[in-house]
Amino acid sequence: xxxxxxxxxxxxxxxxxxxxxxxxxxxxxxxxxxxxxxxxxxxxxxxxxxxxxxxxxxxxxxxxxxxxxxxxxxxxxxxxxxxxxxxxxxxxxxxxxxxxxxxxxxxxxxxxxxxxxxxxxxxxxxxxxxxxxxxxxxxxxxxxxxxxxxxxxxxxxxxxxxxxxxxxxxxxxxxxxxxxxxxxxxxxxxxxxxxxxxxxxxxxxxxxxxxxxx
Amino acid sequence: xxxxxxxxxxxxxxxxxxxxxxxxxxxxxxxxxxxxxxxxxxxxxxxxxxxxxxxxxxxxxxxxxxxxxxxxxxxxxxxxxxxxxxxxxxxxxxxxxxxxxxxxxxxxxxxxxxxxxxxxxxxxxxxxxxxxxxxxxxxxxxxxxxxxxxxxxxxxxxxxxxxxxxxxxxxxxxxxxxxxxxxxxxxxxxxxxxxxxxxxxxxxxxxxxxxxxxxxxxxxxxxxxxxxxxxxxxxxxxxxxxxxxxxxxxxxxxxxxxxxxxxxxxxxxxxxxxxxxxxxxxxxxxxxxxxxxxxxxxxxxxxxxxxxxxxxxxxxxxxxxxxxxxxxxxxxxxxxxxxxxxxxxxxxxxxxxxxxxxxxxxxxxxxxxxxxxxxxxxxxxxxxxxxxxxxxxxxxxxxxxxxxxxxxxxxxxxxxxxxxxxxxxxxxxxxxxxxxxxxxxxxxxxxxxxxxxxxxxxxxxxxxxxxxxxxxxxxxxxxxxxxxxxxxxxxxxxxxxxxxxxxxxxxxxxxxxxxxxxxxxxxxxxxxxxxxxxxxxxxxxxxxxxxxxxxxxxxxxxxxxxxxxxxxxxxxxxxxxxxxxxxxxxxxxxxxxxxxxxxxxxxxxxxxxxxxxxxxxxxxxxxxxxxxxxxxxxxxxxxxxxxxxxxxxxxxxxxxxxxxxxxxxxxxxxxxxxxx
Numbered sequence: 092x093x094x095x096x097x098x099x100x101x102x103x104x105x106x107x108x109x110x111x112x113x114x115x116x117x118x119x120x121x122x123x124x125x126x127x128x129x130x131x132x133x134x135x136x137x138x139x140x141x142x143x144x145x146x147x148x149x150x151x152x153x154x155x156x157x158x159x160x161x162x163x164x165x166x167x168x169x170x171x172x173x174x175x176x177x178x179x180x181x182x183x184x185x186x187x188x189x190x191x192x193x194x195x196x197x198x199x200x201x202x203x204x205x206x207x208x209x210x211x212x213x214x215x216x217x218x219x220x221x222x223x224x225x226x227x228x229x230x231x232x233x234x235x236x237x238x239x240x241x242x243x244x245x246x247x248x249x250x251x252x253x254x255x256x257x258x259x260x261x262x263x264x265x266x267x268x269x270x271x272x273x274x275x276x277x278x279x280x281x282x283x284x285x286x287x288x289x290x291x292x293x294x295x296x297x298x299x300x301x302x303x304x305x
Numbered sequence: 306x307x308x309x310x311x312x313x314x315x316x317x318x319x320x321x322x323x324x325x326x327x328x329x330x331x332x333x334x335x336x337x338x339x340x341x342x343x344x345x346x347x348x349x350x351x352x353x354x355x356x357x358x359x360x361x362x363x364x365x366x367x368x369x370x371x372x373x374x375x376x377x378x379x380x381x382x383x384x385x386x387x388x389x390x391x392x393x394x395x396x397x398x399x400x401x402x403x404x405x406x407x408x409x410x411x412x413x414x415x416x417x418x419x420x421x422x423x424x425x426x427x428x429x430x431x432x433x434x435x436x437x438x439x440x441x442x443x444x445x446x447x448x449x450x451x452x453x454x455x456x457x458x459x460x461x462x463x464x465x466x467x468x469x470x471x472x473x474x475x476x477x478x479x480x481x482x483x484x485x486x487x488x489x490x491x492x493x494x495x496x497x498x499x500x501x502x503x504x505x506x507x508x509x510x511x512x513x514x515x516x517x518x519x520x521x522x523x524x525x526x527x528x529x530x531x532x533x534x535x536x537x538x539x540x541x542x543x544x545x546x547x548x549x550x551x552x553x554x555x556x557x558x559x560x561x562x563x564x565x566x567x568x569x570x571x572x573x574x575x576x577x578x579x580x581x582x583x584x585x586x587x588x589x590x591x592x593x594x595x596x597x598x599x600x601x602x603x604x605x606x607x608x609x610x611x612x613x614x615x616x617x618x619x620x621x622x623x624x625x626x627x628x629x630x631x632x633x634x635x636x637x638x639x640x641x642x643x644x645x646x647x648x649x650x651x652x653x654x655x656x657x658x659x660x661x662x663x664x665x666x667x668x669x670x671x672x673x674x675x676x677x678x679x680x681x682x683x684x685x686x687x688x689x690x691x692x693x694x695x696x697x698x699x700x701x702x703x704x705x706x707x708x709x710x711x712x713x714x715x716x717x718x719x720x721x722x723x724x725x726x727x728x729x730x731x732x733x734x735x736x737x738x739x740x741x742x743x744x745x746x747x748x749x750x751x752x753x754x755x756x757x758x759x760x761x762x763x764x765x766x767x768x769x770x771x772x773x774x775x776x777x778x779x780x781x782x783x784x785x786x787x788x789x790x791x792x793x794x795x796x797x798x799x800x801x802x803x804x805x806x807x808x809x810x811x812x813x814x815x816x817x818x819x820x821x822x823x824x825x826x827x828x829x830x831x832x833x834x835x836x837x838x839x840x841x842x843x844x845x846x847x848x849x850x851x852x853x854x855x856x857x858x859x860x861x862x863x864x865x866x867x868x869x870x871x872x873x874x875x876x877x878x879x880x881x882x883x884x885x886x887x888x889x890x891x892x893x894x895x896x897x898x899x900x901x902x903x904x905x906x907x908x909x910x911x912x913x914x915x916x917x918x919x920x921x922x923x924x925x926x927x928x929x930x931x932x933x934x935x936x937x938x939x940x941x942x943x944x945x946x947x948x949x950x951x952x953x954x955x956x957x958x959x960x961x962x963x964x965x966x967x968x969x970x971x972x973x974x975x976x977x978x979x980x981x
Contacts, residue, residue: 114625135713136625139723139738142759165625167602171724174756 104273105156109176111204112185113196114164117219120254121185122161125264130255137163140175147261147268155268176204181213181267188218188251191232194241201245213270215248216241217263222253494526501527507576508594508634511536513569514616518598519627521634535574539565555584566591570611571598571619579638581886586644590637593647593699597633599728600703601626603735632710639878641825642683642705644885645818645941647698648825649975652684656971661776662687663979669768670981671761675736676752679769683709686747688978697729698823708740708748717742720766722759727752739763743770744779810958811950813930814880817966818941819974826966826973883908884943887934904934905952908945931955940966 110118119137123129126145141161148154160175162168176182182204186197197216204214218238224231235251242249248266252259501523509528510518515536520528542553555564564587566573573595575587599607601623610617637643642650666677666689676696679686683705690696704727708714714721721740726732739751739762749769751762773779816827883906890904908930931946933955942962946955966973 135628135711138625138629138707138713139721139725142720142722142763143718163625167622167624168724171756 102153102273103156104154104271105158106180106268106271107160107178108157108181108183108267109160109162109179110183110185111162111172111176111197111200112164113187113190113193116164116185116187116190116193117254118164118183118185119161121183121217121219121252121260121263122159124254124257124260126159128257130257132255136165137161139163139168140171145264147265149265149268149273153273155271155273157264157268172203173207176208176212179208179212180271181215182208183215183217183263183267184247185217185219186233186238187220188233188238189220189223189230194218194233194238198241198245201247205245211272213248213267214246215250215263215267216245218249218251219254221251221258222255225253497523498527505578506634506638507574508591508630509535509572509574510594510598510630511572511574512611512617512619513572516616516618518571518619518623519594519630521631536572539567539572539574543567555587562587564588564591566595568595570607570615571595577638579882581882581889582638583889585892586638586885589643590633593637593643593702594630594633596699596728597626597630597703597706598623599732600700600726603726604728604732628711628713629707633706636706636710639881641816641827641877641881641884643702644881644888645816645825646823647702648818648823649698649701650684651824651826651973651975652681652686653826653969653972654686658778659687659972659975661778662773663689665769665772665776667979667981669765669772671751671753671758671765673753673755673758673761674751674765675754676750677765678704678748678750678752680705680708680748680750682746685975688975690978690980692980694730697727700727700729703727704738704750708750714740714748715742717745720763724756739766741766747779810961811947811954812958812962813945813947815942815944815959815962816884817943817962817973820939820941822974822976824974880945883932883945884934887932887943891934891936902936905955906932908932933959935959937963 110122112118114136119134119141120130122141122143123131123134126143140163143159143161144156145159146154146156160179162172162175182200184197184200184204186193201214201216204212216238218233218235238251239249241247248263248270250259250263250266252263254260504522506521508519508521509532510520511532512518513536515532517525517528517532520532522528523531539553552567553565555562557563560578562577562582562584564575564577564584566575566588573591575591577587598619602610606622607619610619610622642648662679666679666687670677670689674689675691675694677689679688685701688696704725707725719741721738723738723740724735725738726735730736735756736752736754737756737758739753739759740748741763742748743766749766751765753762770779814828816825818825886906887904890906891902909928928948930948931950931952933942933944933946933952935942940963942959944955944959944962946958950958
């Protein structure tokens with residue numbers, strides 16, 4: 092874990108991010124690309140959920156640390172999902188642009204998040220496996236315009252991504268970080284919110300240590 | 306002889322064994338290699354093969370469940386009896402019945418998510434967890450295969466690739482071919498069928514309605530017709546009135562052994578052409594596969610899924626766990642640990658080092674911690690547990706398979722939070738397991754019944770790893786490297802004691818099982834051996850005075866063509882094969898009553914001889930290896946000698962090994978672990 096240099100102008104914020112979506116759409120691959128800049132062609136199903144962290148610098152003075160919950164897509168884990176999105180500040184809902192049904196599943200997740208999760212949650216919709224459609228346009232099952240229109244209507248960030256080629260992956264997470272309420276609340280504000288629906292307490296404690304350096 | 310007695314003071318038959326150890330070879334009646342088990346009459350087999358009851362009764366003598374970190378095999382056997390007490394007619398009571406004597410150590414009083422009785426939240430959880438799937442109606446594809454049921458669809462009755470009798474230390478690998486679905490999918494149908502049938506082992510799991518749940522090999526179009534045949538065979542032997550003992554357990558063709566585990570609503574079937582695999586072994590493998598399914602969805606969920614709809618498709622519920630089942634299928638047949646009642650393999654570690662870790666496990670214990678484990682590849686380093694709870698070996702076997710045989714968790718630094726049912730602990734609810742590989746191969750596994758405990762367990766792991774670094778047990782460096790290990794632990798070849806027995810005692814490889822603790826210790830497997838000849842080699846699995854049963858070497862057509870391209874083979878599976886052979890020698894009924902305490906087998910090196918050479922003159926002594934199993938009250942000792950080492954020398958070596966194990970007691974076993 093890297094931490095920002097302490098200086099008076101430094102801002103550090105920590106956010107909890109959850110990935111949701113049908114199984115085999117590429118949630119873990121997106122995370123692997125984002126966190127380790129790697130890709131596995133044959134990745135086995137996630138069991139339960141994986142927890143990873145990644146820190147990105149938004150600009151010279153702003154650092155955002157994501158605590159990422161990469162959940163398993165299988166339906167048997169569905170009832171555990173609230174545990175992961177309950178205190179999440181942001182969510183990436185992933186579908187596979189070559190599987191039309193996966194978008195329906197994604198819409199269901201968005202609906203659940205908007206109903207059950209933190210009301211300020213930032214949600215991004217990610218249509219993954221863009222590389223497949225690029226190589227072979229006939230494989231595309233979900234038109235960009237269609238998903239984009241839905242995302243606009245539902246108030247979501249929207250990207251078509253490829254974990255394989257890394258296309259739009261960094262952009263996706265950066266866009267989320269930018270949309271998170273850094274300015275209104277700042278790191279301290281976020282911490283105060285932690286008691287309610289904000290960042291998890293443990294995460295808050297870590298952020299506090301950082302804050303003391305200021 | 307006094308040494309012999311010293312090492313086993315309590316053994317009431319030690320006198321006789323002292324004699325046994327020195328009498329001439331002829332004293333040990335030669336047993337034929339048992340490439341095929343005795344059972345021939347499918348309907349009249351006992352509920353379990355006789356060997357098991359033998360094991361169960363002897364093992365329970367040594368059982369002290371609450372001081373061991375895991376339960377002895379006696380308990381396992383009792384539970385297994387409980388499992389099979391249901392009948393195949395569709396009654397749905399398959400939950401293991403916990404024997405009263407061990408209830409404290411098996412049944413958990415810890416709160417787990419439970420659907421059985423009480424635990425309203427748990428019930429909700431499970432129902433929520435599965436409702437969508439359970440409700441969804443899918444009528445398609447039921448018994449698609451039944452229509453195409455033909456005699457020829459019976460698996461592996463007469464395939465020419467059936468002969469693998471040339472198994473030996475210096476022969477072709479016994480290792481079970483791992484799944485190769487892609488190849489199969491690409492080939493034309495007929496070729497795929499041929500390939501499918503050429504596998505040495507098959508595992509099928511199907512629902513009582515004949516629906517596919519899992520198959521080790523093949524795709525649906527190949528597997529489903531077989532399932533039709535399988536369920537027809539199984540159901541034709543089970544009638545509503547039949548008790549468990551009358552259900553089909555096992556049957557054999559001249560080349561292939563079939564073993565059935567009927568645990569409604571599931572049927573499990575294993576086939577094997579490997580020599581020395583008995584119904585007991587296959588049944589144990591199937592039982593673990595069944596446990597794996599329970600660990601994914603729990604017994605109540607499994608039951609209710611089929612209660613509502615007989616032809617439910619379980620694959621949707623266990624989706625994503627096929628690689629785990631597959632890795633069990635691949636690894637179990639060659640797993641020494643699994644063979645020896647799922648005994649735990651312990652990392653050889655200086656007692657003071659282990660004590661430090663145990664103390665830290667207690668010191669940093671998170672409030673909701675149930676079990677804490679530090680694991681090295683396939684080995685236990687340290688454990689902490691509540692005083693009243695033990696971990697069952699087969700649950701741990703599942704955990705080890707999950708962590709070390711599948712790539713899902715192995716990434717260093719990624720943390721996992723996994724709902725997992727440990728069926729022998731409590732098959733009705735989930736525990737939540739925190740898994741983190743804090744360095745290559747070393748995992749911290751923290752188990753809690755509280756699904757919200759992730760952050761406190763994470764904190765505990767941070768303190769633990771920090772503590773181990775400070776204590777110098779784990780190097781402070783960043784990432785993987787051979788020195789990034791628990792000191793003097795993982796690289797066992799560097800532990801002096803392990804080198805010595807192997808090098809100086811004339812023993813190539815050995816395993817000692819502590820029967821009461823259900824733990825094993827063994828040196829690192831002596832490397833991979835280069836296959837000497839690409840040509841199929843016929844071996845005479847000479848068992849004592851050249852007595853060889855015809856079926857072992859009769860129809861040899863050499864090894865599988867696919868294996869001929871291999872230049873290196875997995876030796877560990879060969880050793881396991883020999884351990885299994887020895888095990889069978891000792892546990893086969895004809896000997897078990899009289900002198901089932903020690904067995905020798907002679908392993909000839911491959912010669913130019915052809916298969917029919919079974920009656921050839923014994924080869925020169927220098928080409929032979931001796932393998933030995935000695936069962937004492939506390940231990941089972943398996944050993945394979947170097948070439949040319951005589952039986953007398955082997956006996957002396959085994960004595961040395963026992964002496965060494967006694968001396969290293971604190972390092973090779975984990976007695977009790979840390980308790981709180």
